[in-house]
Amino acid sequence: MCLGVPGKILAIDGLTATVDFFGVKKELRLDIVDEPVTVGDYVLNHVGFAISRIPPEEVQETLALFDQVLELSGAKEDLMAADVRGEIAAGQDVREPSAKAKA
Amino acid sequence: MDTKQRIGPKAGAPQKIGLKHGSGGRAMRQLIEEVFLTLASPVDGIGLAALDDGAALRVGDRWLVLTTDSHVVHPIFFPGGDIGRISVSGTVNDLAMMGATEPLGLTCAVILEEGFPREDLERVVRSMRDTAREAGAPIVTGDTKVMGKGQVDGIVINTAGVALTDRVVTDAGLRAGDVVIVTGCIGDHGMAVMARRHDLRLEGDLRSDVAPVNGLIRAVLAAGGEDVVAMKDPTRGGVAGVLHELAAKGKVGIVVDEPALPVNDEVRAAGEMIGIDPLLVANEGKAVIGVRARAADRVLAALRAHPQGLRAAIIARAVAERPGAVILDTGFGKRMLAEPEGELLPRIC
Amino acid sequence: MAAQDLFEQLKFRDPTRARALAAALERNVQAMGREVSVMHVCGSHEQAIARFGLRAVLPQGLNLIMGPGCPVCVTDGPEVDEAVALALQGVRVCTYGDMLRLPGTARSLADAQADGGKVEIVYSVSQAVELARQHPAEQVVFLASGFETTAVATAAVILSGVPENFSVLSVHKYVPAAMELVAASPETKIEGYLAAGHAAIITGWAIFEPFAARTHAPVAVAGFEPLDILAALVKVTELMKEGRPEVANVYPRCVTREGNLPAQRSLWKVFRLRDGRWRGIADVAGGNLDLTPAYAHLDARSRFTIDTAAVRNDDAEEEAKGCICGSIMLGLARPTDCALFGKVCVPESPVGSCMVSSEGQCRIWHTYGGLPDLRKVG
Numbered sequence: 001m002c003l004g005v006p007g008k009i010l011a012i013d014g015l016t017a018t019v020d021f022f023g024v025k026k027e028l029r030l031d032i033v034d035e036p037v038t039v040g041d042y043v044l045n046h047v048g049f050a051i052s053r054i055p056p057e058e059v060q061e062t063l064a065l066f067d068q069v070l071e072l073s074g075a076k077e078d079l080m081a082a083d084v085r086g087e088i089a090a091g092q093d094v095r096e097p098s099a100k101a102k103a
Numbered sequence: 104m105d106t107k108q109r110i111g112p113k114a115g116a117p118q119k120i121g122l123k124h125g126s127g128g129r130a131m132r133q134l135i136e137e138v139f140l141t142l143a144s145p146v147d148g149i150g151l152a153a154l155d156d157g158a159a160l161r162v163g164d165r166w167l168v169l170t171t172d173s174h175v176v177h178p179i180f181f182p183g184g185d186i187g188r189i190s191v192s193g194t195v196n197d198l199a200m201m202g203a204t205e206p207l208g209l210t211c212a213v214i215l216e217e218g219f220p221r222e223d224l225e226r227v228v229r230s231m232r233d234t235a236r237e238a239g240a241p242i243v244t245g246d247t248k249v250m251g252k253g254q255v256d257g258i259v260i261n262t263a264g265v266a267l268t269d270r271v272v273t274d275a276g277l278r279a280g281d282v283v284i285v286t287g288c289i290g291d292h293g294m295a296v297m298a299r300r301h302d303l304r305l306e307g308d309l310r311s312d313v314a315p316v317n318g319l320i321r322a323v324l325a326a327g328g329e330d331v332v333a334m335k336d337p338t339r340g341g342v343a344g345v346l347h348e349l350a351a352k353g354k355v356g357i358v359v360d361e362p363a364l365p366v367n368d369e370v371r372a373a374g375e376m377i378g379i380d381p382l383l384v385a386n387e388g389k390a391v392i393g394v395r396a397r398a399a400d401r402v403l404a405a406l407r408a409h410p411q412g413l414r415a416a417i418i419a420r421a422v423a424e425r426p427g428a429v430i431l432d433t434g435f436g437k438r439m440l441a442e443p444e445g446e447l448l449p450r451i452c
Numbered sequence: 453m454a455a456q457d458l459f460e461q462l463k464f465r466d467p468t469r470a471r472a473l474a475a476a477l478e479r480n481v482q483a484m485g486r487e488v489s490v491m492h493v494c495g496s497h498e499q500a501i502a503r504f505g506l507r508a509v510l511p512q513g514l515n516l517i518m519g520p521g522c523p524v525c526v527t528d529g530p531e532v533d534e535a536v537a538l539a540l541q542g543v544r545v546c547t548y549g550d551m552l553r554l555p556g557t558a559r560s561l562a563d564a565q566a567d568g569g570k571v572e573i574v575y576s577v578s579q580a581v582e583l584a585r586q587h588p589a590e591q592v593v594f595l596a597s598g599f600e601t602t603a604v605a606t607a608a609v610i611l612s613g614v615p616e617n618f619s620v621l622s623v624h625k626y627v628p629a630a631m632e633l634v635a636a637s638p639e640t641k642i643e644g645y646l647a648a649g650h651a652a653i654i655t656g657w658a659i660f661e662p663f664a665a666r667t668h669a670p671v672a673v674a675g676f677e678p679l680d681i682l683a684a685l686v687k688v689t690e691l692m693k694e695g696r697p698e699v700a701n702v703y704p705r706c707v708t709r710e711g712n713l714p715a716q717r718s719l720w721k722v723f724r725l726r727d728g729r730w731r732g733i734a735d736v737a738g739g740n741l742d743l744t745p746a747y748a749h750l751d752a753r754s755r756f757t758i759d760t761a762a763v764r765n766d767d768a769e770e771e772a773k774g775c776i777c778g779s780i781m782l783g784l785a786r787p788t789d790c791a792l793f794g795k796v797c798v799p800e801s802p803v804g805s806c807m808v809s810s811e812g813q814c815r816i817w818h819t820y821g822g823l824p825d826l827r828k829v830g
Contacts (some may be wrong), residue, residue, distance in 0.1 A: 009515060012184045014488070015612075019782055020366050020374070021372045021373075021376055022369070022371070022372040023307050023368045023372050024305050024306070024307035024309070024372040024376065025305065025306040025307055025370035025371050026305050026306070026376070026792055029576075029578060029605075029608065030781075031487045031608035031609075031611075031612060032604055032605065032608050032654075032712065032714075032715050033712075033716060034716075035710040041468055041566075042708060044650075044653070045376070045578065046601060046602070046605070047548070047576050047598070047602055047605050048576025048577070048579070048605070049574070049576070049604075049605045049608065051601070051650065051653050051654065051712070052653045052706040052712075054705050054706060055705070056780075058557060058704070058705035059705070061704070061705065062464065062704070062705050063469075065467075065683070065704065066464075066469055066473065066683045067703070069473070069476070069683045069684070069686050069687055069690075070469075070472055070473060070476050072690065088159075092268060098819075102248070119566075123800065129799055137767055194750070236648070275760075293596055311589065353543060353607075377575075378810065430821075431505070432505075433503070433504045433505045434467045434504075435467060435470050435504045435505050435506060435508075435509060436504065436505025436506060436508030436509045437505050437818045438502060438503070438504075438505040438821050439510070439821020440821075441818070441819045441820065444799050444800060
């Protein structure tokens with residue numbers, strides 16, 4: 001178990017990828033990750049293997065998820081800082097309707 | 104004591120010296136206190152018992168500052184420097200940390216392993232010469248020994264340095280209300296060496312920051328004068344180790360502003376990947392400086408005007424609460440910053 | 453987007469959102485009107501919580517307890533004895549760094565190394581395989597530690613082919629078995645769980661549904677950044693408040709319902725579950741991962757006669773010394789409840805396994821200062 005750091009694939013040679021972790025490069029094995037990956041994809045590292053691909057749009061979607069979690073817990077407008085409100089307004093994706101029911 | 108009941112290494116004083124005793128952390132400090140301090144005797148000035156970066160002995164109305172270091176770093180050539188540059192810089196910097204920024208002379212004693220390539224030796228010596236020139240510190244005497252193959256690991260260099268100064272800056276002067284400044288990015292040397300040595304297969308622009316900083320400190324002292332109250336260079340044990348010493352010797356608590364710490368992206372990334380905090384690893388071209396609050400801006404400006412101090416930043420302040428403790432404000436919440444333990448081992452991934 | 457911005461984005465560490473989430477968490481806990489306990493089962497979660505000082509922002513009524521989430525900590529003494537015996541028998545033993553200092557019933561691999569045994573630290577099982585290729589005349593054994601997520605890496609390497617002089621000594625553990633144990637314990641008052649995000653990448657989140665239904669406790673799958681953890685806590689406390697024992701995936705950027713099916717197939721091709729002894733916790737049904745008979749030829753336990761007589765101590769009893777790691781790992785006690793913590797038991801001379809591993813709760817608390825109230829300092 002470990003705090004996997006996301007890195008960006010720079011090159012792929014068979015089952016080995018050269019991954020850039022914000023300036024530090026490492027080789028990762030691709031045996032485990034269950035979808036095709038290409039140069040430019042972000043992956044999560046665990047003991048020298050890429051275990052998951054992180055689609056870049058997921059970054060915004062995750063932020064939107066957090067904000068939705070806030071909304072559903074009854075967070076009032078005045079509790080959210082102006083910049084958080086700004087981020088939400090700036091165009092998040094709309095998530096699944098099943099999560100929309102208010103408490 | 105019934106040893107059958109015990110699991111694991113014995114508690115209490117170890118019978119054999121381990122690698123941790125040289126790592127600059129708590130284990131080394133304990134060994135020094137338990138064994139080496141028996142060598143101390145009273146002197147007119149700052150002697151062994153102070154466990155500072157060097158000794159300061161009164162000579163007339165000035166101070167003679169004296170320091171010594173042995174260098175066993177491996178690999179001997181690493182990105183950003185080599186063992187030669189580190190030995191000269193280390194000694195020049197120790198003198199500077201005591202307030203003595205104009206070294207009178209350095210010694211250079213070398214122990215070589217039989218079979219050591221002459222070309223490597225010449226490269227190391229060239230590096231020492233260049234670094235000494237950079238620091239304005241003449242190498243004035245030395246010694247050479249050769250030991251049989253396998254009896255010593257490649258090359259060991261000991262350097263000693265001597266300088267005169269009017270005012271000694273110790274590492275015990277921090278008081279509540281003072282601020283702590285670091286002269287640049289932290290963790291460069293340690294992370295560069297660790298990433299290579301442990302065969303972690305990390306490639307990146309991790310370079311040692313090894314450099315003599317006596318010129319930089321000269322600028323600091325010119326700007327801050329008597330308001331510069333504590334200085335220490337964060338070599339083994341890192342900035343964390345130094346902060347603990349400053350807190351303990353000054354009998355103050357120190358609160359570190361983690362988001363304010365200057366860290367290079369690559370060092371930060373490498374640290375995350377191998378699970379080692381840049382605060383805990385060695386720096387070989389930086390200083391941690393305790394300054395009275397009123398002089399902080401002046402000193403910071405002087406640092407940032409110097410090519411070696413561009414990333415200088417205020418990273419902490421001394422408080423009256425919890426003397427001896429070092430507390431990290433992460434931006435989310437506060438927690439204790441541990442004293443470096445011993446040999447750092449990268450984590451499972 | 454500048455490199456630094458993206459870094460911060462991907463790391464989900466924005467303090468403003470963190471504060472908003474913490475406030476939401478406070479409201480959920482207050483709405484329940486009593487003290488509630490949530491358990492996580494992951495050393496990396498505890499690391500993140502401690503490292504970012506998150507406990508300082510958790511509401512007073514919320515106990516966030518660490519369960520048996522440190523795979524090194526639950527590796528039993530006799531299992532380490534096997535590795536120590538092999539190292540002293542002349543085999544080159546490769547191990548992840550954390551296992552190096554874990555004592556067996558008497559000695560650790562570090563001790564074996566000091567006594568001349570060949571022990572190597574590796575950061576990936578592939579490195580161990582490479583070492584085997586580089587030393588064809590030697591036997592190389594990989595001490596396979598870690599939970600099932602790490603076991604997937606071991607399986608991958610085995611399936612891609614290893615040299616004849618390579619074998620595996622498996623001490624892998626299976627974390628869902630531990631969750632079952634905690635939930636079944638009568639003393640447990642856990643009302644919600646955080647599931648480890650990385651394990652869930654492999655297993656998927658659906659496997660927690662029967663668990664949640666049976667225990668009537670909601671499960672939130674959480675990532676490892678501060679915002680991930682806070683958001684998962686908000687979600688799980690909300691489900692607790694509403695009495696909904698459901699599974700919420702709060703790590704959708706990496707975790708899916710079914711998980712990584714090829715990885716699961718590889719795992720169960722190479723490994724199978726068996727009952728095992730977890731250090732400090734005694735028997736855990738289905739808690740250990742062993743190599744299947746098809747891979748017996750790569751099983752160090754089949755290849756070698758491992759004689760631990762010379763390296764073990766049959767009278768070793770950590771409990772006799774006052775070590776309460778077992779209770780700590782089950783979430784029944786905290787490191788600060790232990791009389792040895794920070795005094796006799798410190799990282800340089802650990803008594804119990806929780807102090808040895810960087811994922812162990814005692815070690816984490818010792819490193820990051822436990823639970824001092826630092827709110828008023830500075």
